[in-house]
Amino acid sequence: MTMTSRAVTVGGLILGAAGIAVLWAAGVEFPVAVPPGVVILLAGAVFVSVARWRWAPAVGVFLGLFVAVGWAISPTGWPNLTGQHGASVAAGQAIQLAGVLIAIGAGSVAVRRAGSSGRPGPRTPPAGHGPGR
Template sequence: MLWASGVEFPFYPPPGLLILAGGAAFVGLVKRAWAPGVGAFLGLFVIAGFVLSSVVSGAGIGYLTGDAGAGGVIGTVTQLAGVAVALVAGSIAVGRERRAGR
């Protein structure tokens, strides 16, 4: 959404798109008990990147306050909600697999 809203990225395609698409493909295709942990890690990675970009340059918070327009706000909120769900769901899935002894 940020890219579609006109936010400039250092290269094409935007890195978050590649990272999250690759992680989703991995979690969906690999049949290992720990695979959901990759989704949880990527969720944590994106949240940490958002916090870091907010602290260093103010960009993360700027996207939430409308610096990139309405599309940037919608995209940022959607992405943060999605990666938060991935973090929680992936952590729960790995924990259940560990308790089940698989």
């Protein structure tokens, strides 16, 4: 079985959601009962896997970038990753980051491949063979 870059994008989003679930289970507090990132990444994974538009994997890239940038600007991002809040939190953070970075990379490849293998644009008829001839 060959894994497509689209399938790897979906897997990355699911892995990112699993990382957030580990953070939640490790006691990291979230603003609502269920961490929104889990729902958002899983919804994105479903969309990328079901939508047949060639740009659909770009949704995975966007969501991955959104989570990665959020981690980078969060005051708890690095401390979570380096284990300052415990080993379970560090593991969850590492899983989340690995997943979204995979989604960014694979989604970018999927979009590029879809764009290069898409149907060619309109062709110009050879001289003397246009309309009205």
